[in-house]
Amino acid sequence: MRCKNLVDVGRRQFLRGGAMATAGAAVVTVAGASSASAAPVAGAQLDYPSNKLANIADLKVNEPMDIEYPDADSPGALIKLGKAVEGGVGPDGDIVAFSTLCPHKGYNVNYNDKDRTMNCPGHFSRFDVESGGQQVWGHATSNLPQFVLRVDAKGDIYAEGASDLIFGRPSNVL
Amino acid sequence: MAFKRQIDRLPIPPKDAKVHNVTCHYCIVGCGYKAYTWPRNKQGTAKSNALGIDLSQQQGADGTWVAPSMHNIVRQDGKDVHLAVVPDKECVVNSGLVSIRGGRMAENRPSRITNTQQQRLTDPMIWRNGTWQPTSWDDALDLVARVTARVISEYGEDELLVSMFDHGGSAGGYENTWGTGKLYFQSMNIKNARIHNRPAYNSEVHATRDMGIGELNYSYSDYEVTDTIFMIGANSLETQTNLFLNHMRKGMENGARFISVDPRRTVTINAAEEIAGKENVLHLPIDPGSDMVLMNAILTHIVDNGWTDKEFIKNSTFQGGEAVAADAAHPAGLGSLDYAMQTCRTTTAKAAEICKVPEADIIKAAEWIAKPKADGSRRKCVTCYEKGIIWGNDNYRSNGAIVNIALATGNIGREGGGCCRLGGHQEGYYRPADHVGRPATYVDQLLISGGGKVQHIWACDHFKTTLNAAQYKKVHRRRAGMVKDAMDAAASGTREQQVEAILAAVNAGGLFVVDTDIIHSQIGQNAHVILPAVESNEMNLTSMNGERRLRLSEKYMDGPGDAKPDCLIAAGIAQNLERVLREMGKNDYADKFKGYDWKTEEDAFMDGYHQGNPDVTYDRLRAMGNNGVQEPVHGYENGKLLGTPRLYADGKFDRHGRKDKKALFCAAGWRGLQAPGKERERATHKFWINNVRANIFWQNQFLDQDNDFIQDRFPYPFIEMNPQDMADMGLNPGDLIEIHNENGSTQGMAYPTKTARPGQVAMVFGSPSGSQGNVVNPGVNELVLPDYKHTWGNIRKIANATPKAKGVSFKSKEYTS
Ligand code: SF4
Numbered sequence: 003m004r005c006k007n008l009v010d011v012g013r014r015q016f017l018r019g020g021a022m023a024t025a026g027a028a029v030v031t032v033a034g035a036s037s038a039s040a041a042p043v044a045g046a047q048l049d050y051p052s053n054k055l056a057n058i059a060d061l062k063v064n065e066p067m068d069i070e071y072p073d074a075d076s077p078g079a080l081i082k083l084g085k086a087v088e089g090g091v092g093p094d095g096d097i098v099a100f101s102t103l104c105p106h107k108g109y110n111v112n113y114n115d116k117d118r119t120m121n122c123p124g125h126f127s128r129f130d131v132e133s134g135g136q137q138v139w140g141h142a143t144s145n146l147p148q149f150v151l152r153v154d155a156k157g158d159i160y161a162e163g164a165s166d167l168i169f170g171r172p173s174n175v176l
Numbered sequence: 177m178a179f180k181r182q183i184d185r186l187p188i189p190p191k192d193a194k195v196h197n198v199t200c201h202y203c204i205v206g207c208g209y210k211a212y213t214w215p216r217n218k219q220g221t222a223k224s225n226a227l228g229i230d231l232s233q234q235q236g237a238d239g240t241w242v243a244p245s246m247h248n249i250v251r252q253d254g255k256d257v258h259l260a261v262v263p264d265k266e267c268v269v270n271s272g273l274v275s276i277r278g279g280r281m282a283e284n285r286p287s288r289i290t291n292t293q294q295q296r297l298t299d300p301m302i303w304r305n306g307t308w309q310p311t312s313w314d315d316a317l318d319l320v321a322r323v324t325a326r327v328i329s330e331y332g333e334d335e336l337l338v339s340m341f342d343h344g345g346s347a348g349g350y351e352n353t354w355g356t357g358k359l360y361f362q363s364m365n366i367k368n369a370r371i372h373n374r375p376a377y378n379s380e381v382h383a384t385r386d387m388g389i390g391e392l393n394y395s396y397s398d399y400e401v402t403d404t405i406f407m408i409g410a411n412s413l414e415t416q417t418n419l420f421l422n423h424m425r426k427g428m429e430n431g432a433r434f435i436s437v438d439p440r441r442t443v444t445i446n447a448a449e450e451i452a453g454k455e456n457v458l459h460l461p462i463d464p465g466s467d468m469v470l471m472n473a474i475l476t477h478i479v480d481n482g483w484t485d486k487e488f489i490k491n492s493t494f495q496g497g498e499a500v501a502a503d504a505a506h507p508a509g510l511g512s513l514d515y516a517m518q519t520c521r522t523t524t525a526k527a528a529e530i531c532k533v534p535e536a537d538i539i540k541a542a543e544w545i546a547k548p549k550a551d552g553s554r555r556k557c558v559t560c561y562e563k564g565i566i567w568g569n570d571n572y573r574s575n576g577a578i579v580n581i582a583l584a585t586g587n588i589g590r591e592g593g594g595c596c597r598l599g600g601h602q603e604g605y606y607r608p609a610d611h612v613g614r615p616a617t618y619v620d621q622l623l624i625s626g627g628g629k630v631q632h633i634w635a636c637d638h639f640k641t642t643l644n645a646a647q648y649k650k651v652h653r654r655r656a657g658m659v660k661d662a663m664d665a666a667a668s669g670t671r672e673q674q675v676e677a678i679l680a681a682v683n684a685g686g687l688f689v690v691d692t693d694i695i696h697s698q699i700g701q702n703a704h705v706i707l708p709a710v711e712s713n714e715m716n717l718t719s720m721n722g723e724r725r726l727r728l729s730e731k732y733m734d735g736p737g738d739a740k741p742d743c744l745i746a747a748g749i750a751q752n753l754e755r756v757l758r759e760m761g762k763n764d765y766a767d768k769f770k771g772y773d774w775k776t777e778e779d780a781f782m783d784g785y786h787q788g789n790p791d792v793t794y795d796r797l798r799a800m801g802n803n804g805v806q807e808p809v810h811g812y813e814n815g816k817l818l819g820t821p822r823l824y825a826d827g828k829f830d831r832h833g834r835k836d837k838k839a840l841f842c843a844a845g846w847r848g849l850q851a852p853g854k855e856r857e858r859a860t861h862k863f864w865i866n867n868v869r870a871n872i873f874w875q876n877q878f879l880d881q882d883n884d885f886i887q888d889r890f891p892y893p894f895i896e897m898n899p900q901d902m903a904d905m906g907l908n909p910g911d912l913i914e915i916h917n918e919n920g921s922t923q924g925m926a927y928p929t930k931t932a933r934p935g936q937v938a939m940v941f942g943s944p945s946g947s948q949g950n951v952v953n954p955g956v957n958e959l960v961l962p963d964y965k966h967t968w969g970n971i972r973k974i975a976n977a978t979p980k981a982k983g984v985s986f987k988s989k990e991y992t993s
């Protein structure tokens with residue numbers, strides 16, 4: 003039962019370094035410098051770029067859209083679930099976004115639209131996008147990083163932070 | 177809502193960070209890790225760091241990454257330092273893989289800075305004035321020694337009950353098994369001892385040993401070159417995670433087929449189907465406890481088709497009929513293949529009826545295991561088993577029936593073969609010969625019936641993990657309570673008066689309890705003296721993994737507070753016993769407690785393991801790094817220890833100690849559910865209560881109970897249940913349910929899953945908030961091996977899902993592609 007709505011890995015290569023028409027680039031350099039002198043323990047969160055991901059009108063229920071956040075090397079998925087979930091945004095409280103790099107060893111997770119889980123072909127971990135990215139079963143030692151979203155009056159959806167460290171980086175903002 | 181760490185950056189280990197070899201101390205696999213430590217006010221940069229990678233770049237899949245759980249701030253030589261414990265790509269065991277347990281080693285360290293594991297014990301404590309009061313080692317050990325010396329000298333050593341780990345990793349290992357073993361089996365002759373996970377001091381695999389075959393005989397690499405992996409009563413993706421992912425997986429990718437014998441469909445089977453393709457995976461969901469019948473039928477089919485390895489049988493196995501008759505110490509006769517077949521012979525049709533699986537599948541299993549390939553060459557097969565057998569029905573004969581197949585097909589001591597238990601903890605057993613005899617005392621029953629006056633407990637929490645636990649707890653609490661009351665009554669007295677009061681209480685049926693552990697455990701609630709121990713990496717520790725790979729896992733941090741290695745605690749008890757016995761004028765007895773002048777764990781290692789294995793020292797092991805050396809070590813050349821990748825490569829079998837070095841077959845005669853009371857329990861209750869593990873928990877959750885990430889996922893023990901059964905009972909996901917039978921009751925949270933067949937539930941073992949052992953009856957086999965796996969009970973609802981349980985995902989645990 004291979005899912006048709008796979009997060010498209012190939013396309014990301016073309017987007018890298020481009021398409022995000024936001025102020026992200028400027029923020030990246032600042033954070034890169036700050037990470038070296040960062041407070042060692044979790045405390046103040048980083049300065050995140052505020053990146054526009056999509057407009058609500060672009061989203062169809064249960065059809066994830068590929069995103070990159072906080073930069074083009076960090077793939078994610080934006081999903082309208084069709085039912086309100088904790089942490090969901092938008093008028094229906096049902097829009098969520100997650101990193102799609104598995105926090106085990108960094109393979110790209112795939113979306114199963116039947117039970118609404120992200121599944122990792124690396125070593126068979128799976129995460130529940132309806133429960134805040136909770137690892138249903140797997141090897142990761144954190145849940146799937148969830149992006150903090152904001153929706154403006156026009157229905158534009160912005161990502162502005164992340165709940166957990168994204169795989170493969172010492173700092174979410176490199 | 178899922179637990180969010182809210183950590184979005186971590187400090188970078190600088191280039192000059194100290195690097196320590198670490199063998200993961202959680203499971204038997206023993207994955208290699210590197211621990212980096214560095215001063216708290218320093219860090220590396222993206223370009224210059226100890227990991228040797230450019231951290232300004234996103235790392236790709238399989239790249240090196242320090243997850244938040246791999247970082248902490250701990251004490252090292254009295255200073256706060258950063259710690260990062262990162263999987264080692266160079267280690268052949270895991271090749272850089274990490275599991276949900278091992279990946280949390282760092283965050284499961286006690287830290288006064290990050291506040292992790294503040295449940296760790298820091299000071300010796302004595303029950304005083306109605307509670308546990310901190311004290312010095314001298315004071316605590318003096319009380320232990322005074323009470324213990326009086327009891328063993330006046331009433332005999334049989335009045336001292338000992339519960340002690342026998343494993344490696346965690347707080348076990350060669351140092352600590354030696355320290356405790358020397359105390360109880362050399363200085364004393366303790367008979368009433370039991371091991372952490374079973375109610376007697378015995379082997380879990382007597383049968384394979386009696387047949388001449390040590391239970392860990394292969395190399396993990398054998399899985400990579402075999403034709404068939406034959407797994408019985410095990411769920412390796414969960415419980416030997418990186419063995420499955422790094423070795424079994426490679427085997428399947430190289431074309432191996434996979435057979436699983438398990439009443440329940442596991443995530444291991446699902447993953448095997450993903451890797452090998454459904455057509456190369458065979459699941460035999462047998463009726464609980466019927467493994468032996470299946471094995472006998474497979475063996476019969478192999479023998480009758482002439483697929484045995486005749487050369488091997490002739491040269492390496494006993495030929496003369498019966499070699500060992502069944503008796504009180506041998507629950508089955510042992511001898512030649514012909515001899516065993518007289519008992520084992522079972523048709524596939526008969527097995528299909530008893531095991532409730534299709535006959536064609538039994539034949540298929542026999543073919544996958546032993547039918548020669550099209551070109552006539554022999555098929556290689558690795559056989560592996562664990563708790564489904566070891567904690568299952570009729571342990572001895574079931575174990576023997578499995579080994580019979582491996583022996584008959586010549587699959588031991590050869591590349592791509594092996595017949596091994598998979599294991600739980602690592603191993604690390606080095607003790608003087610014990611005196612418990614065989615069958616060993618059923619120590620729990622002895623305690624329940626009022627036996628013993630003093631109990632020494634080493635890193636065991638029977639309240640969470642033993643069988644017949646409800647009864648055990650009731651009696652333990654009452655007997656220990658008598659001593660607490662006596663101590664309270666004599667609270668203002670002198671030490672002498674205290675000791676007299678304790679003696680009077682134990683003579684009236686009380687029990688004086690000394691508990692050595694890393695946390696204040698559930699059984700520790702009944703202790704009168706509590707002694708704080710350290711774990712691996714808070715001390716240097718040597719252990720071997722499931723392929724006998726011996727490593728030194730190095731100390732990289734201080735233990736919490738005044739905590740000490742178990743071996744040095746045992747030495748302290750011995751020294752205090754010597755002193756007190758001398759004071760009592762018992763000089764001969766006191767002399768037995770000499771020989772413990774160890775300053776460090778290395779001294780204990782040199783006194784024990786090194787004496788039997790003179791080539792092995794800490795320095796040499798350190799030089800062997802995370803790949804270590806496979807035991808037995810047979811030399812030292814060119815700066816390297818020489819090991820043994822595979823046992824019995826010469827076709828000579830000696831684990832039974834026979835001079836002829838011939839392996840024996842086991843006459844494994846089926847007798848239904850062997851342990852007393854099980855058949856009746858099955859007939860009178862609705863649900864089979866399977867006792868299962870989950871990858872997310874390490875053992876009885878002693879550390880995980882204080883870990884937010886883990887407790888968020890499963891705030892209560894899960895009880896996997898068939899959705900239709902739940903609907904019939906009006907249960908919703910997460911509802912709290914109670915399992916009950918004549919033995920007691922326990923509780924957990926209903927988790928719907930199709931992998932639970934109707935009338936069968938699977939409850940996670942050893943939970944702090946729901947001990948499965950409460951409902952397990954006291955039934956054991958002739959050698960006192962418990963059958964935890966076969967329990968039947970009824971179920972009722974206690975409460976609707978609590979807010980905690982409502983936040984939990986109840987989706988299928990099976991990966992979907
Ligand atoms: S598989 Fe076992 S040894 Fe390896 S990291 Fe996990 S718990 Fe540790």
Ligand code: FES
Nearest residue numbers: 104107122124125
């Ligand atoms: S990378 Fe996802 S499970 Fe291993």
